[in-house]
Amino acid sequence: xxxxxxxxxxxxxxxxALLSTGLQAATYxxxxxxxxxxxxxxxxxxxxxxxxxxxxxHRLGQPVVVENRPGAGxxxxxxxxxxxxxxxxxLLYTPNPFTTAPLVMNLPEGASYDVLDGFDPIILAxxxxxxxxxxxxxxxxxxxxxxxxxxxxxxxxxxTPGAGSPMHIAxxxxxxxxxxxxxxxxxxxxxPIVPDVLAGHIDLGYVTYGPVxxxxxxxxxxxxxxxxxxxxxxxxxxxxxxxxxxxxxxxGAWHGLMAPKGTPEEIIETLNAQxxxxxxxxxxxxxxxxxxxxxxxxxxxxxxxxxxxDYARLAAIIEELGITAD
Amino acid sequence: MGTLEALLLGLQDATQPTMLLYCFIGVFLxxxxxxxxxxxxxxxxxxxxxxxxxxxxxxxxxxxxGVFYGSQYGGSIASILLNIPGTPASAVTSLDxxxxxxxxxxxxxxxxxxSASFVGSILGLLLLATLGPVLSEIGLxxxxxxxxxxxxxxxxxxxxxxxGSAAKSLAMVVLGLLLGMVGTDINTGLVRFNxxxxxxxxxxxxxxxxxxxxxxxxxxxxxxxxxxxxxxxxFSLRSMLPEWLDLRRAVPAMLRGTAIxxxxxxxxxxxxxxxxxxxxxxxxxxxxxxxxxxKGAVEGIAGAESSNSSxxxxxxxxxxxxxxxxxxxxxxxxxxxxxHGIQPGPLMISENPVMFWSxxxxxxxxxxxxLVLNMPLIGLWTALLRIPFSMLYPAIIIFIxxxxxxxxxxxxxxxxxxxxxxxxxxxSLLNFSPAPLLLGFVLGxxxxxxxxxxxxxxxxxxxxxxxxxxxxxxxxxxxxxxxWAAVSAIRGLCRQAHARRGGRVVP
Numbered sequence: 001x002x003x004x005x006x007x008x009x010x011x012x013x014x015x016x017a018l019l020s021t022g023l024q025a026a027t028y029x030x031x032x033x034x035x036x037x038x039x040x041x042x043x044x045x046x047x048x049x050x051x052x053x054x055x056x057x058h059r060l061g062q063p064v065v066v067e068n069r070p071g072a073g074x075x076x077x078x079x080x081x082x083x084x085x086x087x088x089x090x091l092l093y094t095p096n097p098f099t100t101a102p103l104v105m106n107l108p109e110g111a112s113y114d115v116l117d118g119f120d121p122i123i124l125a126x127x128x129x130x131x132x133x134x135x136x137x138x139x140x141x142x143x144x145x146x147x148x149x150x151x152x153x154x155x156x157x158x159x160t161p162g163a164g165s166p167m168h169i170a171x172x173x174x175x176x177x178x179x180x181x182x183x184x185x186x187x188x189x190x191x192p193i194v195p196d197v198l199a200g201h202i203d204l205g206y207v208t209y210g211p212v213x214x215x216x217x218x219x220x221x222x223x224x225x226x227x228x229x230x231x232x233x234x235x236x237x238x239x240x241x242x243x244x245x246x247x248x249x250x251x252g253a254w255h256g257l258m259a260p261k262g263t264p265e266e267i268i269e270t271l272n273a274q275x276x277x278x279x280x281x282x283x284x285x286x287x288x289x290x291x292x293x294x295x296x297x298x299x300x301x302x303x304x305x306x307x308x309x310d311y312a313r314l315a316a317i318i319e320e321l322g323i324t325a326d
Numbered sequence: 327m328g329t330l331e332a333l334l335l336g337l338q339d340a341t342q343p344t345m346l347l348y349c350f351i352g353v354f355l356x357x358x359x360x361x362x363x364x365x366x367x368x369x370x371x372x373x374x375x376x377x378x379x380x381x382x383x384x385x386x387x388x389x390x391x392g393v394f395y396g397s398q399y400g401g402s403i404a405s406i407l408l409n410i411p412g413t414p415a416s417a418v419t420s421l422d423x424x425x426x427x428x429x430x431x432x433x434x435x436x437x438x439x440x441s442a443s444f445v446g447s448i449l450g451l452l453l454l455a456t457l458g459p460v461l462s463e464i465g466l467x468x469x470x471x472x473x474x475x476x477x478x479x480x481x482x483x484x485x486x487x488x489x490g491s492a493a494k495s496l497a498m499v500v501l502g503l504l505l506g507m508v509g510t511d512i513n514t515g516l517v518r519f520n521x522x523x524x525x526x527x528x529x530x531x532x533x534x535x536x537x538x539x540x541x542x543x544x545x546x547x548x549x550x551x552x553x554x555x556x557x558x559x560x561f562s563l564r565s566m567l568p569e570w571l572d573l574r575r576a577v578p579a580m581l582r583g584t585a586i587x588x589x590x591x592x593x594x595x596x597x598x599x600x601x602x603x604x605x606x607x608x609x610x611x612x613x614x615x616x617x618x619x620x621k622g623a624v625e626g627i628a629g630a631e632s633s634n635s636s637x638x639x640x641x642x643x644x645x646x647x648x649x650x651x652x653x654x655x656x657x658x659x660x661x662x663x664x665x666h667g668i669q670p671g672p673l674m675i676s677e678n679p680v681m682f683w684s685x686x687x688x689x690x691x692x693x694x695x696x697l698v699l700n701m702p703l704i705g706l707w708t709a710l711l712r713i714p715f716s717m718l719y720p721a722i723i724i725f726i727x728x729x730x731x732x733x734x735x736x737x738x739x740x741x742x743x744x745x746x747x748x749x750x751x752x753x754s755l756l757n758f759s760p761a762p763l764l765l766g767f768v769l770g771x772x773x774x775x776x777x778x779x780x781x782x783x784x785x786x787x788x789x790x791x792x793x794x795x796x797x798x799x800x801x802x803x804x805x806x807x808x809x810w811a812a813v814s815a816i817r818g819l820c821r822q823a824h825a826r827r828g829g830r831v832v833p
Contacts, residue, residue, distance in 0.1 A: 041372035042651075042658035047665055054379055068372065069735050072510075072527035076736070079524075106517070111524035157783060163515040185782055186512050188775075191657060195594050195650050201469035201783065210664055214649060214671020290664055 028088055028267050029062040035091045035257075038077025040070045043189070044128070044208055044291050048255060049093040051287050052125065055278045056271075066093075073101045073164070075112060082113035086260040088267035092119065095128070096166055096254050099310045103318050104164035115311055119258040121303035122268055123275045128253040128293040129232040130167060131207050132224040132241070133216065135200045143174075143225050143244035146204070150180035157183040158204035159193035164323055167206035169314065170227040170241075170251040172321045177246040197221060208253075209235070209292020228252035234289045251314070255293065256303040272300055329679075336683025345385050345688055352389035353692045356396020357700065360403070361707075363410040363722060364537050364729020367397040371658050375665070383666035384681050388688040390662055394655050395447060395638045395689070399696045402439040402631055403707050407432055410541035410722060412729070414532070414599030414764050415634040417540060418606050421761055422619065422626035429622055432708045434568045438576050438624050439631045440700050446584045446632030447693040450639030453588050454646075455686045459675070461592045461640070462647040470780035471790050473595050475800035477773040480600050481766070482807050483607035492811075495762045498753075502766020505530055509771075513778050525738035530746075534739040535767060537726045538746025539753075539760040545719050546751040568624070576628035579609050587633030591640030591652070596772070598653045601637045603765050605629035620759075639689065646682060648672055 033056070037049045049066045056064040069077035074097050084090035092098075102112050113119075134140040138156070140149060150156050160167040163186045175182055182204065187193045190207050197205040198220060205212075206227070215221040225241045226232060229250040241249045257275060259268060278284055279295035288295060296302065339345060359370040370393050378386035398415070405411035406423030419439060426435040453461065468476070481499065508519045509529030520526035568576070583605040590601035609625040610616050619626055644650045649670030651657035660670045668678060675682045700707075710718070730739045750760055784790035792798050 040654060040657075041368070041375070042654065042661035047661045050376060050665065054376060065376075067735055070528070071734060071736065072524045076524055076527075104515070108522050108524055155785065162512065183782065185779055188512060191651050191660075192595065195466055195644070195648070196469065198648070198650075199466040199469065211649060211660075211670070213669050214673045218672050220672065287665070287667075290667070290669060 028264075028270060029060050031089065032063040032065060033060065033089050033091065034065055034067050035093050036077050036081050037066055037068050037093055038070060038074035039068065041068050044210060044293075045093065045095050045255065048125070048288065048291060048293065051284065052093065052257070052275065052278060055281070055284065056274060059274045059278070060270075072107070072111070073097060073105055073162070075101050075105065075107055079111055079113045081258070081260055082118045084260045086120070086262035086264075088259060088263050088271070090260065091122070091271075092258045093125070094256060094258065096252075096310060098256070098258075099307055100164070100166055100169065100314055100318070103311075103315055104169075104323055116308055118261055120261055120263045120268055121300040121307070122257040122259055122271045123279075123300060124296040124298060124303040124306060125255045125257055125275065125279065126288055126293045126295045127228065127232070128255060128291060129209055129235055129238075130170065130227040130251070130253050131209060131212065131235075131238075131292070132227065133197060133205045133207060133212055134222040134224050135197055135203055136219065136222055137200055138203045138222075140204070140224055141222050142239075143178075143241055143246065146182075146224060147178045147180055150178070150182050155181075155183060156203045157185050158206060159185045159187050159196060159202045160206045161190045161193065162186050162188065166251055166253060167227075169318060169321070169323055170249060171206055172323060173249045173251070173317060174241060174246055176321065177248055210290060213290070213292075232292065233294050234292055254296070254306055256307070258303070268300060332679035333683045333687075335680045336685075337687050339384065339680060339684035340388070340687035340691060344382070345388060345684065346691065348381060348385040348389040349392050349688050349692045350695055352392020353396035353399075353696050354699065356393040356398075357400035357403075357696065359393065360397035360400020360412065362400075362725050362729060363404055363408075363412050363541050364533055364726045365732060366412055366533060366729070367394045367655050368658065369729070369732040370397070371655065371662075375658075375662055378662060379665070383663075383668060384684050384688075386666060387659070387662060387681075387685060388692070390659060391642075391685065391689060392692045394659070395635065395692065396696055398631075398635050398638050399440060399443050399700060402443065402627075403436065405540075406435045406439060406627075407707065407710055408718075408722065409544045410726070411536065412533070414536060414768055415602045415630070417536060417761055417764055418602040418630035419627055419634075420540065421606065421630075422621070422623045425620065425622040426624075426627075427711070431622065432711065433704055434572060434624070435622075435627055436704045436707060437568055437701070438572065438627050440697060440704075442576065442580045442583065442628040442631035443635040444693055444697045445580045446587055446634065446636035447639050448690065449581075449584045450588050450591065450636030451686065451689050451693070453636075454639055454643055454689075455683075458643050458647045459672075461643045465592045465594055465644055466648075467796070468593055468595065469794070470776045470783060471794050471797040472800065473593075474773060474776040474780055475791060475797040475804070476593075476596065477600075477769050477776060479800050479804050479807075480604060481769050481773065482804050483604050494758050498758055498760070498762040499766040502763040502768075503770040503773075505535070505763070506767045506770030507774075512775055513782075523738070525736060529771070530742060530767075531730070531733060531736075531739045532768065533733050534730045534742040535746055536764060537730055538743040539750040539764060541722065541726050542743055542747025543750030543754055543760070545722055546747060547754055548715060548719065572624045576624045579605075579625040579628040580632040582608060582612075583629035583632030583634075584636040586629075587636035588640045590633070591637035592643045594644040594648075594650045594652045595776075596652075598637060598641060599768050600765075601633040602630035603761075605633035642689075645670070646674060646685075649674065 035053050037046050039045050053064040053066050081092040140146050158171050185202050193205045194211050196202045216223045229252050276297045279297040359365045371390050401412050401416035402419045405416040405420035407427050409420050409424040411417040411420045423435045510517050510527050517527050586605045587601045590596050609629040610619045641652045644652055645656045651660050727740050730743050
């Protein structure tokens with residue numbers, strides 16, 4: 001091999017290597033993209049991630065697949081993505097326990113992730129209402145009813161999808177603000193709470209919309225309030241806890257798409273633009289409404305902001321309420 | 327729209343070529359994933375879910391449901407032929423199915439298992455279609471206290487499941503309960519016995535435990551024994567047909583199994599794996615010669631399979647009538663419904679009567695397809711046994727690893743299988759039966775959860791278990807069973823003492 005050819009070849013390889021970083025973004029995606037969901041298949045988060053994955057597949061021209069990595073309150077999947085290669089081919093679709101789980105759990109060294117700085121946000125996909133429902137026999141229709149009964153009547157109990165869940169935090173927060181003592185009964189996820197409220201074994205449930213929509217419609221459960229900061233467009237006329245006199249209690253659920261820290265900016269921009277377009281599709285909005293969710297969208301910074309804001313607010317309240325767990 | 331009209335429309339809908347095709351695909355894939363050790367219906371359904379966007383919603387649901395109940399048929403094949411059950415339910419089938427296969431009666435065992443599955447499914451389906459809404463209200467009346475008493479009954483029944491000494495069975499139940507303690511305590515959020523491993527925060531993976539205890543330990547045991555020697559069972563058509571005695575024993579067991587399975591299926595809060603154990607325990611208690619159990623009793627297979635399959639059908643009762651999923655697979659089905667724009671809940675049947683009835687009809691068709699599909703294939707399945715060990719077992723190990731990994735997409739679970747496999751092999755050397763361990767493991771966390779929830783609700787007053795009539799009734803049955811066991815043990819001792827003294831044996 002002549003010297004010139006050798007030189008040419010080396011420089012070709014070198015320039016190819018140099019170019020590849022730039023090209024990577026230009027040709028993204030040129031292989032399947034994985035969206036990790038840190039919960040089992042079938043749950044709300046999984047269903048919405050699959051909805052977006054399907055739409056992204058059409059728009060990106062490459063399969064976008066959902067991979068479930070449940071465990072340890074979602075922290076196993078979240079941690080896996082935090083440590084994944086930041087090339088835009090491994091993403092995380094997560095609800096807000098992303099922020100709270102590391103605060104309430106005693107995670108071993110190396111298993112956790114940096115809530116504030118461990119990821120590059122892509123988009124705030126939406127807000128999902130958290131509902132307070134009551135068995136009709138309790139006669140509880142408003143937060144006032146709830147507080148009055150808790151103060152005067154027999155002991156009330158509420159179910160949540162687990163100790164340390166955002167629902168648990170919200171309920172304990174209300175307990176403190178209203179100076180009442182409603183008893184916490186933890187369950188494994190939202191769906192096992194429903195039969196127990198429905199049968200009156202427990203009085204109240206803090207749940208998501210999907211599993212109880214028809215039960216509310218058919219009058220078998222009372223919808224008392226939502227825990228979100230603002231009213232939800234998909235639950236017209238349903239007041240928040242905050243506007244019923246307990247201003248401090250504001251804990252809305254959100255969903256976001258994130259990438260490992262250091263993902264090329266062009267890729268983040270591509271995904272953000274596609275997701276923004278998807279979030280405006282009428283059928284997507286309709287699908288999300290079934291879960292009691294409304295699209296958010298906007299710049300990646302919106303996700304970073306809500307995450308940081310929740311982290312600051314909730315770290316303090318979790319500490320004060322002494323909430324620990326799964 | 328009247329029920330009859332809706333039923334007819336449903337019938338029309340379910341017999342359309344597309345519906346039939348997707349139903350067939352579902353049950354076929356279900357059988358396949360059932361046969362493969364470790365690859366459960368759950369993994370298959372979640373893989374199929376994205377594809378269902380592009381097909382009509384009723385067909386999609388019929389297909390996904392087909393995978394679920396089809397896997398129950400398939401699960402019995404691997405557990406009977408190779409002693410590698412993929413779920414706790416089929417672990418019970420292997421207790422007597424595998425000994426039958428070793429006696430060269432694999433064909434009969436498969437025949438009984440499949441007919442029992444069919445009978446259980448069809449009767450369960452009839453219950454779903456006729457009494458669905460009523461059954462779901464009964465299911466709701468079970469609160470934490472009732473569930474606790476029910477689980478306790480299950481645990482006492484577990485001691486009947488092990489073969490051999492009752493003390494060894496009890497020891498295994500306790501070991502199962504201890505293994506079930508691993509993971510996060512739901513009430514306080516404290517993590518127990520995870521030795522600093524975040525993967526254990528949600529406890530030991532059930533599929534990994536079952537695969538290790540049964541599948542892997544069986545492979546190790548066979549490797550040690552195999553010097554190439556193995557009997558090749560004969561495959562004449564005659565050897566597949568059960569004898570008259572088999573049928574006379576199996577048919578009543580199928581009916582009892584169906585009743586037990588249907589009951590547990592409608593309860594949204596029980597472990598779906600519990601009913602085969604209960605049914606097995608009942609058969610063993612009722613049998614004239616209980617010592618046949620564990621050595622190839624057809625009643626054991628018939629009871630377990632019919633309860634398992636009827637439970638698979640009645641599990642749709644809370645799912646379709648209230649929108650409450652009984653287990654993880656049903657939760658996945660509900661997720662699929664929501665993706666297809668069907669809001670689960672009590673209004674579903676009145677809002678979508680045609681969908682409900684065409685699903686019911688398609689379940690019936692699917693079960694018929696499974697019977698027709700699998701009966702002629704019994705010969706083919708038993709031919710699996712003719713594959714040399716050197717090829718079969720490495721393949722099994724690969725499938726176990728793949729299957730276990732597919733549950734949580736976590737390599738850690740594969741290591742768990744390896745560790746549990748060694749434990750299981752040690753247990754089999756010492757004649758400890760793994761089935762009671764598995765039941766203890768499944769029931770333990772539920773027992774604890776409901777005990778503590780009931781006590782939380784009663785503010786610490788244990789009288790709640792006796793004040794509630796259903797719970798009190800169940801506890802009375804527990805007590806009666808314990809007394810019965812104690813009395814028969816004392817009688818046995820007396821009889822032995824008499825015999826030693828040369829006295830007349832008291833009958």
